[in-house]
Amino acid sequence: xxxxxxxxxxxxxxxxxxxxxxxxxxxxxxxxxxxxxxxxxxxxxxxxxxxxxxxxxxxxxxxxxxxxxxxxxxxxxxxxxxxxxxxxxxxxxxxxxxxxxxxxxxxxxxxxxxxxxxxxxxxxxxxxxxxxxxxxxxxxxxxxxxxxxxxxxxxxxxxxxxxxxxxxxxxxxxxxxxxxxxxxxxxxxxxxxxxxxxxxxxxxxxxxxxxxxxxxxxxxxxxxxxxxxxxxxxxxxxxxxxxxxxxxxxxxxxxxxxxxxxxxxxxxxxxxxxxxxxxxxxxxxxxxxxxxxxxxxxxxxxxxxxxxxxxxxxxxxxxxxxxxxxxxxxxxxxxxxxxxxxxxxxxxxxxxxxxxxxxxxxxxxxxxxxxxxxxxxxxxxxxxxxxxxxxxxxxxxxxxxxxxxxxxxxxxxxxxxxxxxxxxxxxxxxxxxxxxxxxxxxxxxxxxxxxxxxxxxxxxxxxxxxxxxxxxxxxxxxxxxxxxxxxxxxxxxxxxxxxxxxxxxxxxxxxxxxxxxxxxxxxxxxxxxxxxxxxxxxxxxxxxxxxxxxxxxxxxxxxxxx
Numbered sequence: 001x002x003x004x005x006x007x008x009x010x011x012x013x014x015x016x017x018x019x020x021x022x023x024x025x026x027x028x029x030x031x032x033x034x035x036x037x038x039x040x041x042x043x044x045x046x047x048x049x050x051x052x053x054x055x056x057x058x059x060x061x062x063x064x065x066x067x068x069x070x071x072x073x074x075x076x077x078x079x080x081x082x083x084x085x086x087x088x089x090x091x092x093x094x095x096x097x098x099x100x101x102x103x104x105x106x107x108x109x110x111x112x113x114x115x116x117x118x119x120x121x122x123x124x125x126x127x128x129x130x131x132x133x134x135x136x137x138x139x140x141x142x143x144x145x146x147x148x149x150x151x152x153x154x155x156x157x158x159x160x161x162x163x164x165x166x167x168x169x170x171x172x173x174x175x176x177x178x179x180x181x182x183x184x185x186x187x188x189x190x191x192x193x194x195x196x197x198x199x200x201x202x203x204x205x206x207x208x209x210x211x212x213x214x215x216x217x218x219x220x221x222x223x224x225x226x227x228x229x230x231x232x233x234x235x236x237x238x239x240x241x242x243x244x245x246x247x248x249x250x251x252x253x254x255x256x257x258x259x260x261x262x263x264x265x266x267x268x269x270x271x272x273x274x275x276x277x278x279x280x281x282x283x284x285x286x287x288x289x290x291x292x293x294x295x296x297x298x299x300x301x302x303x304x305x306x307x308x309x310x311x312x313x314x315x316x317x318x319x320x321x322x323x324x325x326x327x328x329x330x331x332x333x334x335x336x337x338x339x340x341x342x343x344x345x346x347x348x349x350x351x352x353x354x355x356x357x358x359x360x361x362x363x364x365x366x367x368x369x370x371x372x373x374x375x376x377x378x379x380x381x382x383x384x385x386x387x388x389x390x391x392x393x394x395x396x397x398x399x400x401x402x403x404x405x406x407x408x409x410x411x412x413x414x415x416x417x418x419x420x421x422x423x424x425x426x427x428x429x430x431x432x433x434x435x436x437x438x439x440x441x442x443x444x445x446x447x448x449x450x451x452x453x454x455x456x457x458x459x460x461x462x463x464x465x466x467x468x469x470x471x472x473x474x475x476x477x478x479x480x481x482x483x484x485x486x487x488x489x490x491x492x493x494x495x496x497x498x499x500x501x502x503x504x505x506x507x508x509x510x511x512x513x514x515x516x517x518x519x520x521x522x523x524x525x526x527x528x529x530x531x532x533x534x535x536x537x538x539x540x541x542x543x544x545x546x547x548x549x550x551x552x553x554x555x556x557x558x559x560x561x562x
Contacts, residue, residue: 333358
């Protein structure tokens, strides 16, 4: 051991169930990949091993191979079996050497570029069983070589401790991916129901990201493609590219960034195209060639998505606050993991799983953004773009609901139909732009005059309808007259508008359907127009007046007949 070099700790496994091997690790760099195990055993190279100060080594992206040496002791009088676990699964080639009872070195060659069945333990991580005889001390060697980030996290477990850990681990993974599957089917159902492209983009992002994470933590390699390591290796790059593409596309759509921040949107679009290009190129180049640019693109893209979210938030976009809450959790996890990947943070359980922790929180919280988007879509589909009142579609649905409720509860229901007088003449004289302003002015007067639980809708053109649940005939007559006067007064000198109003009330099942109720109110409206406009008419009064007119007409008809 060179002078001044710390003596490594020898881990005594006779009294511990689980322990980190970091204090016992010694490392040797093989920058040319030329050293063999036999050469490593020579005194010259043995002396070159260096301690690492008790931390789990994290080299970021390194082209070197690294040899690791550590020793275990068993001070008990009974032999002990332990399992050596490497907790980072994305190691291309991982070789392990241990001595058998006869002192001969046994070699295990594994890694994520080797078929899964070569692993001594069927697990998504690398687990090596070793037997440590009673009152003995043994040394073990590993060789790490990979094109991606190199993280060394070695632990020793007793058989019972490993079994318990694996049980909890797969329960957590089941919850994690179960959540992904629920979200996947939920958003697929929503897409098939509402046909909104936001859900399609979210599906692309969700599916690719979930599959990427399952490969990233070694689960898909174990279960789906154990005999195709190269496929799993390439799929990591492709799925990461697709998730970046889908995430950017989803963000640009849900935040409407093209409208609120055109320049930032164009930058996001360029990164989106870069992700698409990476997806196409990834299968044809080496992992190391692609993973570094993709990691850099991931960092910058995440920073830019935060910027888009902040811009949308500053402009009052409804979904932006939910988006920022959701993606802040993911982005924090991404930054922590990338800092670990590039060697700025140590490799530990938190930095290794920060990506997954952040993504799980993000997927749960992002449901708020999707729900907000649904509300926006519902609002857009039921709102008139010009007046911001409810539109005819909403009216058709709402009048049916209120009519059924009124019949079931035996409550009155009134309907008011209102029409701007001579509006076509107004449009022809002043133009459609001023006509639109006049419509908005009337809509504003109606919104100010009518409160919940009453509902104001634009039926079409210059015609508006008011749904008035539980309103008596006298209440409706007062409201109708107040609206008529307010329109005349508030538009005087600006638009000089008047309105004609007709209304009808459901009472004692005098109407059998919402359509009949509307026809009655519409009939009262046209009666008001025939009476000279700028007035309000009740359908019941119109019926009485009609009977009186018919009564007067019958004697006249009799005289004419005589």
